[in-house]
Amino acid sequence: MRIHGHTLLFWLALLLLGPLLLWQGRQAKKTIPRLPEAAGDTAGHVAGEGGPLRVLFVGESTAVGVGVTHRDESLVGHFSRGLAQQRRRAVHWRLLGHNGATVAELLPKIAAMPAEACDLVLLAIGANDAKALRSPRQWRADLRALVQALQHKTGRARICISAMPPMGQFPALPQPLRWLMGVQARRLDLVTQALCRAGGEVRHVVVDFGLFRPELFASDGFHPSGAGYARWAACLQRTLET
DSSP: OOHHHHHHHHHHHHHHHHHHHHHHHHHHHHHSOOOOOOBSOSEEEEOOSEEEEEEEEEESTTTTTTTSSBGGGSHHHHHHHHHHHHHTEEEEEEEEEOTTOOHHHHHHHHHHSOOOOOSEEEEEOOHHHHHTTOOHHHHHHHHHHHHHHHHHHHSSOEEEEEOOOOGGGOTTSOTTHHHHHHHHHHHHHHHHHHHHHTSSSEEEEOOOOOSOOGGGBOTTSSSBOHHHHHHHHHHHHHHHTO
């Protein structure tokens, strides 16, 4: 089922279950704990034998490590260490993002950052846009603007967009809201895939999250735990080998 099929399901659910979904959304906002960003610097270095790879991480709560105590346990930490080991090179990384960010909110941050050459830009985005019920058309416009801004700032960097989080498996969300968020995330992810197929140095990185187990979630049931971030980073590394 492609974008139109998911759109039909999405709007049919809103029509039939609108009041219940609205109530569940408000309750989830009240009851899901708002965890802090991981402690640690927004730039770092992983030692290696060869010349350094320069990596820029851009994104929302998962980019800044919500769900774990320190940046070392986050996606940034796990991925940078794994990349250094995989490529047998040093890794210089930098992080740009904040908890709760939508793609549109990241655009001013990209515009304000100084131009710098990078080898890889990794985007961890989408959950907040899905929660805000952004339409596929709006998501496409925002994502295209973000990619263009990053290309302008980072030169010929390879830009990789991680697959949309599997919101249909988040234990913090009750049913049928969880199901609806899964459909919404899938709608936006299909747009991301189409944008990446259109050409340029942009790649949609498929992440085989599989069936999430409880230990892969933080205490809020919404963000990854350290084990969850490690699994995510490993999936990204395997995909980037191809």
